[in-house]
Amino acid sequence: MNKLPEINFKYDVSSERQDAVLDVGINDLKKIKKKCEEFGRDMPTEMKLYYNVSGKKLQVKYGYDLVVTHDDELVPADLFYPGLRK
Numbered sequence: 001m002n003k004l005p006e007i008n009f010k011y012d013v014s015s016e017r018q019d020a021v022l023d024v025g026i027n028d029l030k031k032i033k034k035k036c037e038e039f040g041r042d043m044p045t046e047m048k049l050y051y052n053v054s055g056k057k058l059q060v061k062y063g064y065d066l067v068v069t070h071d072d073e074l075v076p077a078d079l080f081y082p083g084l085r086k
Contacts, residue, residue: 036043046063068074 033043042064044062044064045067046065048061048063050059050061051057052059
């Protein structure tokens with residue numbers, strides 16, 4: 001039986017790397033917004049990406065319904081972990 005080699009991945013989870021990832025995401029969202037404006041379309045309120053590894057295909061589903069209303073007490077974690085909010 002063939003034995004797979006052990007692979008030890010090290011991930012950079014430093015604050016600097018996290019900030020860099022957020023910067024990339026924010027810049028990408030700005031580009032998407034610019035394209036929406038360019039084509040006279042509304043900016044989606046929700047985008048879900050699905051990647052089929054075996055088929056090597058990316059599928060995107062867009063939503064335009066209001067997902068969250070303005071609330072001065074909401075923090076980003078409330079949006080990702082709604083069950084934890086008191």
